[in-house]
Amino acid sequence: MKKRGPDLLKSFLSYLLLxxxxxxxxxxxxWTFVTSIKTSAELYGRxxxxxxxxxxxxxxxxxxxxxxxxxxxxxxxxxxxxxxxISVTVSVLAAYSFSRYRFKGRKFLMSMFxxxxxxxxxxxxxPLYAIMRKIGILYTPSSxxxxxxxxxxxxSIWLLSGFLDDLPLSLEEAAMVDGANRAQAxxxxxxxxxxPGIVATGAYIFMNSWNEYTFAVMFTNEANRTIPVAxxxxxxxxxxxxxxxxxGGIITIIPVCVMFFFAQKRLISGLTAxxxxx
Amino acid sequence: MxxxxxxxxxxxxxxxxxxxxxxxxxxxxxxxxxxxxxxxxLRRPGRIGFNDFKNYVDVIRDPLFWSALWKTIVWVVAGVGxxxxxxxxxxxxxxxxxxxxxxxRSLSLIPWVTPGVLIGLMWRWIxxxxxxxxxxxxxxxxxxxxxxxxLAREASAFPAVILTIVWQGIPFxxxxxxxxxxxxxxxxxxxxDVDGANGIQKFFLVTVPSLKSxxxxxxxxxxxxxxxxxxxxxxxxxxxxxxATQTLSVYIFNKGNSLNLGYAATLxxxxxxxxxxxxxxYLKTMFRNQEGKA
Numbered sequence: 001m002k003k004r005g006p007d008l009l010k011s012f013l014s015y016l017l018l019x020x021x022x023x024x025x026x027x028x029x030x031w032t033f034v035t036s037i038k039t040s041a042e043l044y045g046r047x048x049x050x051x052x053x054x055x056x057x058x059x060x061x062x063x064x065x066x067x068x069x070x071x072x073x074x075x076x077x078x079x080x081x082x083x084x085x086i087s088v089t090v091s092v093l094a095a096y097s098f099s100r101y102r103f104k105g106r107k108f109l110m111s112m113f114x115x116x117x118x119x120x121x122x123x124x125x126x127p128l129y130a131i132m133r134k135i136g137i138l139y140t141p142s143s144x145x146x147x148x149x150x151x152x153x154x155x156s157i158w159l160l161s162g163f164l165d166d167l168p169l170s171l172e173e174a175a176m177v178d179g180a181n182r183a184q185a186x187x188x189x190x191x192x193x194x195x196p197g198i199v200a201t202g203a204y205i206f207m208n209s210w211n212e213y214t215f216a217v218m219f220t221n222e223a224n225r226t227i228p229v230a231x232x233x234x235x236x237x238x239x240x241x242x243x244x245x246x247x248g249g250i251i252t253i254i255p256v257c258v259m260f261f262f263a264q265k266r267l268i269s270g271l272t273a274x275x276x277x278x
Numbered sequence: 279m280x281x282x283x284x285x286x287x288x289x290x291x292x293x294x295x296x297x298x299x300x301x302x303x304x305x306x307x308x309x310x311x312x313x314x315x316x317x318x319x320l321r322r323p324g325r326i327g328f329n330d331f332k333n334y335v336d337v338i339r340d341p342l343f344w345s346a347l348w349k350t351i352v353w354v355v356a357g358v359g360x361x362x363x364x365x366x367x368x369x370x371x372x373x374x375x376x377x378x379x380x381x382x383r384s385l386s387l388i389p390w391v392t393p394g395v396l397i398g399l400m401w402r403w404i405x406x407x408x409x410x411x412x413x414x415x416x417x418x419x420x421x422x423x424x425x426x427x428x429l430a431r432e433a434s435a436f437p438a439v440i441l442t443i444v445w446q447g448i449p450f451x452x453x454x455x456x457x458x459x460x461x462x463x464x465x466x467x468x469x470x471d472v473d474g475a476n477g478i479q480k481f482f483l484v485t486v487p488s489l490k491s492x493x494x495x496x497x498x499x500x501x502x503x504x505x506x507x508x509x510x511x512x513x514x515x516x517x518x519x520x521x522a523t524q525t526l527s528v529y530i531f532n533k534g535n536s537l538n539l540g541y542a543a544t545l546x547x548x549x550x551x552x553x554x555x556x557x558x559x560y561l562k563t564m565f566r567n568q569e570g571k572a
Contacts, residue, residue, distance in 0.1 A: 014371055014374070015376075017367065017371060018368075018371040018372075018382075021364065021367065021368050021371070021386075021448075022382060022385065022386055024445070025385075025386050025388070025389055025445065025448065025449070026385060026386075026388070028389075028397075028400045028401065028404060028445070029388065029400075031400070031403070031404060031411055032396075032400050032403070035403065043409065044408075044409060048409060048410075048411055048414035086298075089294075090294040090295040090298060091295060093291040093292070093294060093295065094291060094292045094294070094295040094296070096291060097287070097288040097289075097291035097292045098292070101285075101287065101288035101291075103285075103288040103289070106288070107565075109292055109296065111561070111565060112299075113295070113299065114561060114564055114565075115557075115561060116299055116303050118502060118553070118554075118557035118560070118561065119303065119307060119550065120505075120506045120527065120546060120549050120550055120553060121506050121508065121527075122506070122508065122527050122530040122531055122534070122542075122546045122549065123306075123307065123310050123543075123546040123547070123549065123550050124302075124303065124306045124307070124310070125530075125531070125534060125546075126310060126313065126530075126534050126539050126542045126543045126546060127305075127306035127307075127309035127310045127313060127539075127543065128302070128306050129534065129539070130309065130313070130318075130539060131305070131306065131309065146298075146301075146302050147302060149298050149299070149302055150299070150302045150303050150306075153295050153298060153299055154299065157295060182287075207391055210393070211391075211392070211393035211394065211395075212393075213393065213394055213395045213508075213509040213512075213513075214508045214509055214531065218534065218535070227393075228393050228394075228395035228396070228509070229395075231395055231396060231399060232395055232399070232513060235399075240402075240403075242403055242409075245399060245403075246400075246403070249396045249399065249400060252393060252396060253388075253391075253392055253393070253396065256391050256392070256393075257388060257391065260387070260388075260391045261384060264384060264387070268453060268457070269457075271453070271454075272453065272454055272457035272458075272492075
């Protein structure tokens with residue numbers, strides 16, 4: 001079909017709109033990166049430049065030498081990895097139970113987990129702070145891992161149940177007819193097929209734990225603070241170290257973006273399934 | 279095979295998750311309720327004890343509570359509303375086939391996976407009154423005559439903070455709505471063509487009704503997230519200047535930081551009650567969907 005004038009104009013306008021939206025969404029990242037490779041003379045100079053005259057990685061060097069950014073990175077990695085491991089393990093078991101068994105109280109338990117996600121962070125924050133303080137794990141990584149499970153477990157169960165419901169029962173039935181018991185059928189048949197879903201769920205948990213700030217700022221101290229808290233701490237009494245801060249920001253989002261790009265297909269299908277089906 | 283007998287296995291499998299969640303969610307929620315009736319200020323640990331409804335009376339009389347509640351409403355309505363509008367536009371644009379669509383779609387989702395702290399700090403730098411790029415752009419375009427400290431002025435701080443949360447939320451709406459759009463059967467549009475519908479009619483008579491439940495669920499979820507969000511505002515303005523950007527969540531967070539835990543708990547119970555109206559709707563819809571699946 002030949003394109004008519006108004007159609008051409010329309011598609012031109014919609015591309016223009018798309019470009020404008022994408023520029024709006026991505027410009028802050030460009031700006032953060034450009035800031036991170038400027039020298040401080042240029043950064044705080046009289047004119048704002050859109051590409052550094054002499055790109056320099058000085059801010060990155062200072063971030064690791066003067067500020068020891070490796071430490072919060074290690075802390076974040078530890079907390080995120082532990083949260084992911086614990087959440088995925090207990091959630092896979094629970095999701096399997098919800099998907100493959102019909103038992104008394106199933107609906108009640110499922111709704112309980114879903115309800116959990118609805119409590120405001122700040123509602124849990126205050127009593128958790130008091131509890132962690134009392135049992136003596138305030139200012140340790142465990143306090144963060146525990147508090148992150150408040151939102152990661154309910155969410156993972158919901159996501160994994162969805163993935164499991166999509167796997168046909170005939171897979172396990174065939175194995176069980178051949179003499180495998182339920183545990184063997186799960187380990188040998190279900191787990192391998194479920195793996196992409198587990199990886200996507202794990203990536204989501206990891207990203208959320210890596211990014212979390214509200215609990216982290218209250219439950220950590222100098223020694224075990226995570227990246228988001230460390231970034232915020234670059235805003236000092238005397239002003240903000242924008243060079244180091246943006247360098248830290250770039251380092252923070254790189255692992256998240258890499259994980260997201262690998263997991264996105266499964267993750268998106270899992271996330272949208274619940275809402276779209278409804 | 280789905281088992282229907284009364285074996286103990288399903289309970290054993292759920293038990294670990296249940297124990298963790300009971301410990302870190304239910305006990306704290308009960309604790310929060312108890313604390314809300316106590317004089318629980320860690321700066322005066324000797325005086326911790328029940329004080330009946332004193333905190334609640336104080337909250338009702340606290341002008342900062344009412345201002346924070348009002349800020350929360352504006353924050354949610356404007357923030358989620360604009361996220362929805364621009365997210366929908368982005369979803370419609372991405373629903374057309376064009377070369378490089380996959381890459382563009384992935385890139386447009388990055389704000390969604392960016393830490394809230396970093397979002398706050400990146401935009402704080404963009405809005406900066408001395409070296410900020412927004413000022414520079416507006417000056418170059420001749421829209422302003424001199425640099426404005428956007429986040430330091432009461433009139434502009436709240437719009438600036440809302441702009442930031444809109445930026446964060448567009449990708450999520452776009453993602454959910456795009457999945458919805460791709461599920462609309464082509465026949466519906468063909469039928470509308472036969473009936474002679476134009477583009478705008480098709481949008482309101484086919485697209486929007488088909489997406490009703492996606493829009494509903496996504497909006498409810500987003501309302502809860504945005505209302506609860508602390509990190510973006512806190513890292514932009516910490517609730518200032520002069521409480522101009524202090525939503526209820528940020529107010530509670532600030533109170534918690536000042537160690538007046540009893541009062542903070544009371545405030546958070548109030549926030550939970552306000553949000554419960556939204557959460558109940560969301561949960562009802564999700565349960566209905568779950569039953570549909572089972």
